[in-house]
Amino acid sequence: MNGNRTLGYSMLAPALIVIGVFILYPIVGAFVTSFFADTPFAPRRFVGLGNFARLTGDDPAIGSVGFTLLFVAVSTTLEILLGLLMALVMHHTWRGRGWIRAAVLIPWAIPTVVTAVMWKFMFNDQYGFFNLLWHGNAIEYYTAWLADPGSARLAIIMADVWKTSSFAALIILAGLQTIPRELYDAARVDGAGAFRRFRAITLPLLRPAIVLALLFRVIDAFRVFDLVYVMTQGAPGNSTSVLQFYGYQKMFPEQQFGYGSAISVVVFLMIAVFGWIAVRMLSTRMHES
Amino acid sequence: MKRVGIICAVALVTLFSVGPFVWIVGASLKTPATITARPPTIVPDFATTFYETAFGEHNILRYALNSAIVAGTTTLITIVLAALAAYPLARLRLRRRGVILGIVLGASMFPQIAIVGGVYRMLSHWGLLNTYPGLILPYTALALPLAIWILTVFFRALPRELEEAAIVDGCGPVATLRRVFIPLAAPGIFTAAILVFIQSWNEFFFALLITTDPSVQTLPVGIAKFPGQYMVPWGELAAAAVVATVPLVIVVLVLQRRITSGLTAGAVKG
Numbered sequence: 001m002n003g004n005r006t007l008g009y010s011m012l013a014p015a016l017i018v019i020g021v022f023i024l025y026p027i028v029g030a031f032v033t034s035f036f037a038d039t040p041f042a043p044r045r046f047v048g049l050g051n052f053a054r055l056t057g058d059d060p061a062i063g064s065v066g067f068t069l070l071f072v073a074v075s076t077t078l079e080i081l082l083g084l085l086m087a088l089v090m091h092h093t094w095r096g097r098g099w100i101r102a103a104v105l106i107p108w109a110i111p112t113v114v115t116a117v118m119w120k121f122m123f124n125d126q127y128g129f130f131n132l133l134w135h136g137n138a139i140e141y142y143t144a145w146l147a148d149p150g151s152a153r154l155a156i157i158m159a160d161v162w163k164t165s166s167f168a169a170l171i172i173l174a175g176l177q178t179i180p181r182e183l184y185d186a187a188r189v190d191g192a193g194a195f196r197r198f199r200a201i202t203l204p205l206l207r208p209a210i211v212l213a214l215l216f217r218v219i220d221a222f223r224v225f226d227l228v229y230v231m232t233q234g235a236p237g238n239s240t241s242v243l244q245f246y247g248y249q250k251m252f253p254e255q256q257f258g259y260g261s262a263i264s265v266v267v268f269l270m271i272a273v274f275g276w277i278a279v280r281m282l283s284t285r286m287h288e289s
Numbered sequence: 290m291k292r293v294g295i296i297c298a299v300a301l302v303t304l305f306s307v308g309p310f311v312w313i314v315g316a317s318l319k320t321p322a323t324i325t326a327r328p329p330t331i332v333p334d335f336a337t338t339f340y341e342t343a344f345g346e347h348n349i350l351r352y353a354l355n356s357a358i359v360a361g362t363t364t365l366i367t368i369v370l371a372a373l374a375a376y377p378l379a380r381l382r383l384r385r386r387g388v389i390l391g392i393v394l395g396a397s398m399f400p401q402i403a404i405v406g407g408v409y410r411m412l413s414h415w416g417l418l419n420t421y422p423g424l425i426l427p428y429t430a431l432a433l434p435l436a437i438w439i440l441t442v443f444f445r446a447l448p449r450e451l452e453e454a455a456i457v458d459g460c461g462p463v464a465t466l467r468r469v470f471i472p473l474a475a476p477g478i479f480t481a482a483i484l485v486f487i488q489s490w491n492e493f494f495f496a497l498l499i500t501t502d503p504s505v506q507t508l509p510v511g512i513a514k515f516p517g518q519y520m521v522p523w524g525e526l527a528a529a530a531v532v533a534t535v536p537l538v539i540v541v542l543v544l545q546r547r548i549t550s551g552l553t554a555g556a557v558k559g
Contacts, residue, residue: 007462008377012389015374015433022430023396026407033406089298096299102545103303106310109537109548111491113509114530118313121523127329129312139327162309167552174553223400226493230513244494247402252498257406264403275398 027268030261038258051262060238061263064246067153068270071242072221075160079217080210082161083168090169091176104166112163116230119159120146123231146232149239156227156240164220168213175209176202208282215278222271243267310534317527324524339524340532349529351504352511356533359421359507360489363428367436367485368478370429375440376466380452390441397434401494409498419502427495432485439484442554443477444470480551483544487537508533 034052037045055061090100107115122129125144135141145151179202187197225244228234234241234249241249244267251260316324317340318333343349377383378390408427409418417423447470455465471478493509500506506514512533515526541548 004381004462005383008381008383011373011377011462011466012383015370015393015437016389018370018426018430019393019396019433021411022408022427023399023404024392026404026411027399029407029410030403086302089295089302092295093299098545100299100303101549102542103306105541105545105548106538107306109487109541110310110534111493111509111512111537113491113493113513114313114534117512117526117530118309121316121527122309122312124523127325127327127523129329132328132331137328142327162305166306170549170552174549219398223402225401226509226513229493229497244400244402248405248494248498251402251406260402261406264400264406267400268403271398271400 030264030268033258033261034265036258038256038261040255044258047258051259052266054259055262055266060241061246063238064234064241064243065266067240068222068224068242068244068267070153071157071160071224072218075157075164076214076217076221078157078161079165079168080172080214082165083172083213084206084210086165086169087172087176090173104169106166107163108166108170110163112226113230115159115163116227119155119162119227120231123151123155147236149236152232152236152240156224156231159227159231160221160224164217168217171213171216172206172209175206179205211278211282215275215282218274218278219271222267222274243270310538313527314531316523317531319524321524324527339528342522343525343528343532347511347515347525347529348503349508349511349532352506352508352529353532355421355505356490356507356509359424359428360486362421362425363432363489364482364486366425367429367432368482371433371436371440371481372466372471372478374433374437375444376462376470378437379441379444381462390438393434393437397431405495405498408495412499419500419505421505423499424496424505424507427499428489428492431492431495432488435488436481436485439481439551439554440474440477443474443480447473476547477551477554480547480554483540483548484551487540490537 035046035048035050037047037050086104090097090104093100110118123145125131125142125147128145130145131139131142134143143151145155183201183205184197187201192200223244224242225248228240228242228245229248232240234245243263247260247263247267250256250263254260315331315333318335318337319330320334320336320338323330323334324339378386383389404427412418412423412426417426451469451473452465455469460468490507491509492507493513496507496510497513500510503511508529512526512529515522515529
């Protein structure tokens with residue numbers, strides 16, 4: 001058995017080496033670099049917490065933190081609500097279940113860049129779908145949605161909700177399918193109405209699935225980049241800039257590796273804190289049941 | 290009454306999911322004159338003008354080919370490495386098994402921005418910027434956590450007796466994996482392969498930074514950086530978007546059951 005164990009570790013080794021070299025090592029590098037001034041224009045220099053101090057006084061950075069948090073909060077809430085609705089609809093469909101599942105999977109499968117192009121086109125100020133929907137033939141009122149901070153933010157959130165609600169729906173649907181039918185039958189015998197059954201049976205038993213979907217969605221939403229890059233480039237002003245986009249701007253176009261790394265460390269810590277809380281919630285719930 | 294409600298709900302969900310995609314397909318089938326019509330026309334002209342220029346002038350085929358090469362190779366390498374890793378994780382009593390799985394899963398949650406700086410410098414040091422391996426290597430690392438997780442779940446579900454029989458017959462772990470697990474877990478392997486392929490086909494952030502030379506760029510980068518001299522060429526862009534998406538839509542329509550089982554693997558039992 002001991003020989004098997006050694007062999008087991010050696011079977012694991014190739015995958016762990018690839019993950020180590022291309023994910024873990026760069027992460028450590030980002031933490032280290034965040035303590036340095038690192039640009040091509042001057043020798044690398046240790047600055048301690050200087051980059052983080054600079055971050056607290058950098059208005060666009062603070063703005064990016066603000067929109068990132070707003071984006072995460074609003075889009076994931078909508079995605080879970082919509083995902084729950086879609087899962088309930090799919091759960092109650094017998095005929096054509098495969099068909100509706102395929103339809104729901106389409107937004108999930110589409111490249112995010114394509115999603116962004118689609119929604120940018122639908123929000124176009126001249127010939128976009130939303131102007132047709134909102135103003136009809138009154139072309140003199142056609143609006144440049146993406147040029148206004150409020151509607152540009154809303155547009156990015158809508159694109160994300162469209163693309164990722166189906167993922168939440170599938171996780172929640174899998175949870176729905178594990179709830180035993182007998183529970184509902186028993187409740188029906190006791191005279192509980194549909195709404196009562198939903199509140200007393202479905203929601204509590206669905207909780208682990210919902211928390212799991214939320215965990216995945218929140219972690220992903222913190223990393224939003226593609227939609228912002230294609231739809232607005234952070235404009236108008238800095239209103240739709242998010243942390244991962246701002247960090248990219250500092251690190252690549254502006255070549256400030258140290259400062260960009262500090263921003264990436266902040267994103268990392270935000271995700272880590274949230275992930276830790278969510279995993280604790282999940283595991284305490286499992287111990288309780 | 291209840292039936293009507295469900296039918297309406299199904300119609301709404303379908304419209305919501307498919308509507309925006311149908312709109313862009315419609316746009317790609319318009320003509321240069323109708324795509325800029327104000328107000329926009331709803332029914333397209335079913336013209337192929339934009340596809341002709343997208344393939345002819347914008348060389349969409351090159352990007353599509355690059356995407357296929359990168360995503361295909363990534364999928365192959367990832368599945369081999371993930372199968373090797375998932376077997377001991379699912380079946381052998383390793384110490385620190387939980388820790389290893391934790392690190393693997395944790396790695397998939399890191400923000401790309403915290404990884405890309407180091408990856409960029411490594412690739413630049415090795416001269417791998419603007420090459421296929423320069424994309425395939427980090428993509429493999431990004432895809433491995435998901436693939437390992439799915440395969441571990443599938444391997445764990447296989448009956449123990451099979452493995453014991455193989456061991457009695459004198460098979461070591463590698464032979465057991467190859468002769469017993471891989472054939473039996475073929476649906477799981479296939480599922481993991483689809484998900485890895487879709488993830489790699491769609492990846493944008495790393496591709497944007499690692500490839501600046503159009504001859505190796507993938508479809509998402511080609512689309513995001515679509516050249517427009519005076520204004521955005523929406524028609525050609527729509528056609529390119531459809532080209533990038535159609536393979537995935539076909540995969541989804543044919544394999545939706547598999548994809549669903551892969552996405553929710555282990556989600557329920559935890």
